[in-house]
Amino acid sequence: MDFDFSFEQRQIAGSVARMLDSFPVITDHPPHPYPAESLVRAAAETGVFATDGDAFLLGHVDAVAVAIEVGRRLPAAPLVEMLAAGLGLSGSSAPVEAALADGGVLGVAVDGQLALENGAASGRVLVPFAAEAATILAPCATADGRRWITVETGNAELAPAAVLDIATDARWVSVTGAAADPGNAPAPGTFEDALAVLVLAEMTGSAAACLEQTVAYVGDRTQFGRPVGANQAVKHIAADAAVALEGMKAAVEYAAWCLDQGDLDSRGDARRALLTARAFVGDHARRIAEACVQMHGGIAFTWDHGVHRYLKRIAYRRSTIARPRQGRAGLADILLDGIETC
Known part of the structure; x- marks a missing residue:
């Protein structure tokens, strides 16, 4: 698919x-x-x-x-x-x-x-x-x-x-x-699902832009006569962020695809997919933005550079609509439902 x-x-x-x-x-x-x-x-x-x-x-x-x-x-x-x-x-x-x-x-x-x-x-x-x-x-x-x-x-x-x-x-x-x-008044389901998946998509776009700007910066910024990005530790941080970003994109797009199906058989899949996206994207978007701030060094904490804008948008969304903790709790309810305890 x-x-x-x-x-x-x-x-x-x-x-x-x-x-x-x-x-x-x-x-x-x-x-x-x-x-x-x-x-x-x-x-x-x-x-x-x-x-x-x-x-x-x-x-x-x-x-x-x-x-x-x-x-x-x-x-x-x-x-x-x-x-x-x-x-x-x-x-x-x-x-x-x-x-x-x-x-x-x-x-x-x-x-x-x-x-x-x-x-x-x-x-x-x-x-x-x-x-x-x-x-x-x-x-x-x-x-x-x-x-x-x-x-x-x-x-x-x-x-x-x-x-x-x-x-x-x-x-x-x-x-x-x-x-x-x-x-x-309409029931919350369809609207709140749409709002959640679009906010997660927005967070994915913010994380992507943040990482792209950071990769360009560490490739151009030199320290001790060599690009900052030549440092292996920086490469590993950027690579981990890139892998997480691909997972975020897949989670959001799959959740949206499930919501578009709109039939009874797909509602359970849509529920699980959306909760998975909330849990994964909400946490990893923040981690990517924080890693990008660290890779920029001290300039990221000043108004001279715009990378902090993405971190602030992601943090704002995490504390209002995205709420990854609620996503994990909802997934736990689904996965543990019906399991008998000893």
């Missing part, structure tokens, strides 16, 4: 990459040199948010190819979150469809949860780029289980939130007594 991207997938990913390259690189905390809305509208013009009736045109593998390019460039916009909303909620959430169709910013909570009582939602969630979003998606605990509801930011209180990633302008969104109809 070949999990490499098709010609069409490379084309759409390339279009998004060229669009992202036209925007300034984010090198400092907010305010950023461009509004998130301008980048979201430019992304919409590439066709990544397009639908055919109620169906989102991109599949999970298509979106993974795009998310990897997002991870390589770290734009200041919630592209991954909005792609996941299109994949998981098209046809089931009119506010989400309207936001994607208009090319406006859609906020998606990455941490926290609301609570529902007497038809009103209250609580606090962390939402990237909520200050530019008219509508946000947030998880809500209901009597029938967890549901994702839409909340208008005009009915919420926003407070600045400090996150590691300098390209993310996040807000704590506090909601008190917002009207909510959980009967029309």
Whole structure:
């Protein structure tokens, strides 16, 4: 089975990459040199948010190819979150469809949860780029289980939130007594699966860009009359990182392929594949970025070099959506289910 991207997938990913390259690189905390809305509208013009009736045109593998390019460039916009909303909620959430169709910013909570009582939602969630979003998606605990509801930011209180990633302008969104109809809200499964696999793909792209820049740096940087990369210890670190990166790519692409199958027989495989990707990618992305920082030496800890941006994005994603520990716990539940203890 070949999990490499098709010609069409490379084309759409390339279009998004060229669009992202036209925007300034984010090198400092907010305010950023461009509004998130301008980048979201430019992304919409590439066709990544397009639908055919109620169906989102991109599949999970298509979106993974795009998310990897997002991870390589770290734009200041919630592209991954909005792609996941299109994949998981098209046809089931009119506010989400309207936001994607208009090319406006859609906020998606990455941490926290609301609570529902007497038809009103209250609580606090962390939402990237909520200050530019008219509508946000947030998880809500209901009597029938967890549901994702839409909340208008005009009915919420926003407070600045400090996150590691300098390209993310996040807000704590506090909601008190917002009207909510959980009967029309979608269940979390499809959307949360899409969000997880795309965030893992973004982390894979960040790790890949970080390693590529580091290999180029140690090949050019000389010390005592020879390239730093000629040192065998540095070669071993880079080789281990390259091997781990290939495993990350395979894990993410296979999980996306399983999600695209969409039949009953593949759901168990998709669940295991996604949990495996969360456990593997979440840990190895951080290790690759940390190794790259070490191979750069002291300059990696300064603002003169951008390798720290990837480490910060990866750390931010690990602490919110990726959560490798939860992936390992879920795998353990599956693998140990049915095993009798002595």
